[in-house]
Amino acid sequence: MPDEGDLDSSEERPPPKSGALDEFLISMNSEISEIQKVRDVYPMRVTKHFLSLIKEKDDPIWRQCIPSIEELRDVNTPDPLMEERDTKVPYLVHRYPDRVLLLVSSRCAMYCRFCTRKRKVGRIDEIPMNDIMRAIDYIREHKEIRDVLISGGDPFMRSDKNLEKILSAIRSIDHVEIIRIGTRMPVVYPARITLRLVNMLKKYHPLYINIHFEHPREIDEACSNALSLLADAGIPLGSQSVLLRGVNDNPVVLKELFQKLVKNRVKPYYLYLCDPSQGVEHFRTTVQEALEIFKKIQGWTTGLCVPHLVIDSPGGGGKIPVLPAYIKEINDERVILVNYEGKEFEYRNP
Ligand SMILES: *Cc1c(COP(=O)(O)O)cnc(C)c1O
Ligand code: SF4
Secondary structure, eight states, X not given: OOOGGGOOTTSOOOOOOOTTHHHHHHHTTOOHHHHHHHHTTSOOOOOHHHXXXXXXXXXXXXXXXXXXXXXXXXXXBSOTTOTTTTEEETTEEOOSSSEEEEEOXXXXXXXXXXXXTTTTTTTSOOOOHHHHHHHHHHXXXXXXXXXXXXXXXXXXXXXXXXXXXXXXXXXXXXXXXEEEEEEOHHHHOGGGOOHHHHHHHGGGOSEEEEEEOOOGGGOOHHHHHHHHHHHHTTOOEEEEEEEOTTTTOSHHHHHHHHHHHHHTTEEEEEEEEOOOBTTOGGGOOOHHHHHHHHHTTBTXXXXXXXXXXXXXXXXXXXXXXXXXXXXXXXXXSEEEEEOTTSOEEEEEOO
């Protein structure tokens, strides 16, 4: 098994799994037979890097990557967001008027236990390049598409060569203004972010990268260096996080995460309520809890550190922002506003 540092990203091969995983699980006294039962249904894969962030059993890092028997107990539907309904050609979701989601890999360096695309990710064959090129033809034929969001799985599971094929094909379309990539690689496998990769990426500006973070401990030195490489290439960085029970459902933890992100030139973009997808029920929090947490962040720290709190609506309605009741009363004459401390203020309408 190659070491993480040896990855030749010009080849299409996945980063190494932690060879020491079984040993590790045994040393931690894990319920190996339960883990195996879950693995038979939902794949398990953890990088050596992410494993090294675990401090103890059931901590916020552990819960993200080590299977729990709860995954098999839940009765949610596989695709509550109805992505299949909005799939116009294979691997392309066209839901909003001016932008599309293009899936370019079915794999990830690590399989997050709370993944909303658990029905697919890691369970189907890698997406054929021909299908991706056909999906890009759809983008070419639809002049209203000005924003292409590349996701998966993790797009950085593709080789630099295949990624460049995808990016240059999209860039050759005049009406596409911006390209965005969604990834978790700087967190789970920071060695994948090489100078060679960023030098290729920066040829396709304006390119944005959105990175999935859940906990402040994920931003260690290796991750921080990967973020610097990306930011130094002029790539605006954003984050998305999911509010997860037992991982980050705590305003102190989240505020620290968002502050640490801004320090690393990453703008917190979305904080999602956990989707009611199959196998993730034990991670969900209530909307009331989410609002209480959000209220303890907004106004209490730099505005740049505050993401939009959103629910990706079941039934395929897209992302809907949810906000605490900052407007207490509104009529033609005036508005009664409530600030972050709960104090009331009046704004007179003109
Ligand atoms: C999230 C998402 C987008 C991008 O949404 P933004 O709010 O513009 O970031 C586009 N298409 C689909 C299907 C999505 O789920
Ligand atoms: S990196 Fe993203 S797509 Fe991959 S398993 Fe984690 S949440 Fe799912």
